[in-house]
Amino acid sequence: MLTSSTEAPINSGRLISILELCGSLKLTLALLTVLLLLTVLGAWIPQASVTDEAVYLEKFGTEGSVLLNSLGLTNAFQSPAFLFSIALLFLNLAACTAVNMGPRIRKKFAGQDFTSTVKIRHMKQQTSVHVTKSLEGTAKDLIAHFATSGFSARRAGNRFIFEKGKIGWLAAPVTHLGLFILLIGISVTAQGGYRGVVNVNTGESMEFPLQDKKPLIGKLPKWRLTLNDARKEDHPTGEVRQWYSTVSINDSQGKPIGSGTVSVNSPITVGGIDIYQSDWALKAIKLRIDGKDLQLPVQPMGSQFMGVMQIMPEFMLIGVLPSANAPMRLFFKHDGHPSPKLVATLDQNQTFKLGDVEITNAGTVVTSGLQYKYDPGLAIVYVSFLFLTVGAYLVATPSHRIFAEIVEDDDNNCDIVLGSDQTKFAGLIKRELCKVENALGQPNPAEVALNER
Amino acid sequence: MSAEVTIANAAGLSSVAAFWVFVIGSNLRRAHQTIERLGAFVMMICFTCVNVALIMRTIEASRFPIANLYESLLLFAWSMLAAYFLLRRAYSLNNLGWLTALSVSTIFLYANWLPASQHDIAPLMPALVSNWRAIHVPPLIVSYALLTLGGLLAVGHLWTSNRRGTAIASVAAIAVSISCTAIGAFSSVKPLFLQLWFWGGTAVCLAVMAFSLKAERLNPVSASSRADLYDEISQRCISIAFPLLTFGIITGALWANHAWGAYWSFDPKESMSLATWFSYAAYLHLRAKADMSDASLSVVAVLGLLLTLVTYFGFSFLGFGGLHSYGQLSK
Structure with missing residues (x-):
């Protein structure tokens, strides 16, 4: 019968050490939440490194600006709260790696412990199937069934571990290692x-x-x-x-x-x-007036650049050009006339004579x-x-592990007890357990309901 | 109007048609399967039109068609439709059709109403003249589409698992984001007012969600496995989107280092993508390690969806500036 247990996993009885506290999931989640909030605030509030004081005054008023400054939100990503949270997160990562990852990695290489019926019955997903066959016959069927679903089997006596997608469990260690390396690089x-x-x-x-x-x-x-x-x-x-x-x-x-x-x-x-x-x-237009070099500073005016120079008390010289290498239009403006007068359009190194005065377009000055x-x-x-990147891709890779034990009764019939404590892609495990029930034991209502959807 | 825009509009119309086919189909018991297949066929027409529109735009622009909001919306719609067909094949979940069709038609409606300058093929500015554009942007857009689907399915899970109050509050929170997107794009309301509406409205909705979730925690869950399936597909969408989001952020950092000389500048868009990443990292940790109810996890997925929407559209309606401001609308 397929059931879900909400009971907590069996307490190992170890004392909670400072290391476990530092590496706890609750701390991870709390720090991620703090960092998330600070990051959203840092994205919303313009940061001082790229913003003038006037922007804060315009956007938030005097009091608002003072408040944001005092809270450190105008420099959110260098604020003590952000840096402290980042530091704590890495401490949390280190502790988590030491407490959880270390034993997990060791176990992976040393071999997973086979689990007893009592422990399997405490797992989050578990089921038992009654089979009217001998122990060996049941074991053979069970291994064959899981093999068709792509699971590999390991056996120790009556106990089994069925595994699929062996690299998925590496997601957390690889991602955490990546974060440590990132910290070193930074x-x-x-x-x-x-x-x-x-x-x-x-x-x-x-x-x-x-x-x-x-x-x-x-x-x-x-x-x-x-x-x-x-x-x-x-x-x-x-x-x-x-x-x-x-x-x-x-x-x-x-x-x-x-x-x-x-x-x-x-x-x-x-x-x-x-x-x-x-x-x-574009910084300036270079002009040569009667052999004397001078620069006419320009400012962007819409799609053009324009420079103005007072050459005589009542005369102004205006140079306009759209880009650095384009011909320059030269205007003169007299105090007595309302609008400037176009006197010449000069290509680079072209000269124009205004009375006795020679004016040459000597190019432009560009600032890079x-x-x-x-x-x-x-x-x-x-x-x-x-x-x-690799760690994140492993997140999407399911990694399933199902424990099983076959218990033989006095009539040479067997009960297969199956379970998994996996919460990642728990639905897939649930379906896998249903399949076993369906294939080896009696159909059950949960499987029927699943097929009806 | 160019041929490519006409075809994109045809895709929009077919998505609306598909939505109504799915709605009619869900209300008919006898011809349900046939009409659902008809809906999927109309969705396929929509998908074909989007593909043609994207190819035509690529040819016309002589570049990969990701340079402004309109073009990214086309890819967003494409991703949602592709995800729909893959999920339909994998899970045979009929109810995914109307949800995808509704989302895609909303995207097309928004894309169609964007200023004409967005529909025109504009020359690229210097920062965008790079092959990195085709490497960095598509994974992000595909991840946004999957995260959106994941969030919407989480709402579906809340509804089917008898957490109706929480589901309604989630829909309200999503509606606040969408309304901000619409108001910000099509009116000249000051960004500060929009920000107040967005943050205030979202905060109220989140408070109601939290309250409802607590109040509804003892509600009996129906025996139907549909809720479980919604939850599983939502998780699947998020777990596929997360690596794409990571890849998008990392390739963005590589491009930024190549173009601007810094792989991270805490630019608003970068910061929001990091916030989104944090939220889904939290979701995955909760999913893998914590003894948390599926309903609570669905609420976290909805929170992630809200952050995704701000990251994607925030620049167009909340007045964020920064290095990614070429994504902003010019009204």
């Missing part, structure tokens, strides 16, 4: 890595501003980065498709170390340092935002990603 990055952003104009060079970085491993390079060229590629419809920066890097003696073209999604690595394209901006990063922990983090 720690190595935090202690040994550095990052930053430099904004360089075309044709200019600058040193990596690394003075405040102090990696534990290795030395900080004294390199000089030169932005040889920066360009933008547009889609035919006018939207930006890609930004490119051609850079070269020299050491402190001017010896070339590396060079290449960086674009979004295509960083370059020089001497272990990754360089990324993170920003791009380049991010640099040195991350010695990245390889470890990637290994952890591999473990986490």
Whole structure:
């Protein structure tokens, strides 16, 4: 008869140690809940690292901003509550691994204990089937039945263990191991890595501003980065498709170390340092007026860039262009006239003569935002990603274990007692037990009900 | 209107038709099986249309068609339909049809009402010009679809296991999320008001769920095994979605490291995906280790569904910003 027991598993009688407390499931769930809430709050409330004070004042008012600040929610992911919860979660993971995983792994390699009828009857899913056959005949039928469902059988006397999907149980150990490796990787990055952003104009060079970085491993390079060229590629419809920066890097003696073209999604690595394209901006129009070079700073105005310069008390020069390499439209505005007057459209290096004054479009100045990063922990983090992915896939892999014992009565008939304490995919176990009843014993109401659905 | 959008609309219409076929079928005792098969056939037409629409969009755009909310909704609908056919084959559960058809038709209704700019094939911005887009996004969308199905089946389990009050409160909580999605997409209500409605409404519904679950804990469970089956399929959906969610988050981290130089930035979308991951990690721990009732586990699955909806749609209606803001609607 198939029944479900709600009784607690037999208490081993061990004293609850601090380790067990630290590794308890209740603590795991409490920490996951705290982390979940803090993460949701951190996602909802703009974080201080990327938000100005004014945004908080506008969104939450003065009192709200002060309250959020004092609760640490404007920096939720660096808040003591979040970091403490993460630390506790790893302590919990370590304790859980020591208390639960260790014995489980040992048992897996040493061999699972065969279980008695008394213990099977206390399991969450259990059933018994009466068979009018001898012990050996029943055992043979039982093994054959489970073999058709893909179970492998192990036997010790009258006791059996039927197993299917042997790798599913590895889900938790592999995932937990992945999390530990992730923690190590993040720690190595935090202690040994550095990052930053430099904004360089075309044709200019600058040193990596690394003075405040102090990696534990290795030395900080004294390199000089030169932005040889920066360009933008547009889609035919006018939207930006890609930004490119051609850079070269020299050491402190001017010896070339590396060079290449960086674009979004295509960083370059020089001497272990990754360089990324993170920003791009048209900064100024270069003009040559009567042989004198000057720069006209521009600002984005809709889809155009515009620069204004007062060249005489009553005259203003206005330069407008849609992109860095496009022709520039040159306007003049006189105080006496309400609207500017277009005087010329100049390609790059083209000259226009206004009276005696020669004006040449000498090109543009582009600023490229380049991010640099040195991350010695990245390889470890990637290994952890591999473990986490494999661990998560094992979650979806059912792993079934059914215990059985055959008890022979005085009339040479047998009772098969079957059970499992598995809660993961318990429905499948239930069906498997029903199948045994159906195949080897009398049909039961639960099986009939299952077939009726 | 392009041919591809017309075919997508045909898919939407066939999902509505399938829903009504399933509803009619469930009320007819004699022709029940035949009409259920007819419903599945209409669903197959819907699935075919979605496939054609996705292929046409891929050809037209000359890229993998995942670049905005509309395109992701097409893939979301595809995933739900694929999951329906696989589950129907594995479990022979007739009642899954109307639930999937209702979900898919809601998705198409929403997708159809999105601004016209979403239906147009727009050029990709620099950050999206990468093969990582085709690796990172599909597993996430498929996982969202499976988690949605898992959550809805959990509601089904609550209903069939005589926890009607909890089931109704769960539906109300889901309705709050959907209403926020609709209001946020089709009106100019301030995000703060929407956030108040969302968080307030959800909090009230969760409180009612908790109260109802406690009040209904002694309710007799009917002998029907349908409740068990709903629970089992819900668990199966979640346990398949969890690795996909993990894979999606991890490939997102790899892409972020490649594009932005940091594999994790605590961007709002990243944070919400992590929160969703935490919730399902808790669900799986509870399922595997804790002596918790199936009804309580179904409530956890519904909580996970709410987080999934915020992670997927939150950016379009709750005013989240951040690095993933290209997913936002421009109204």
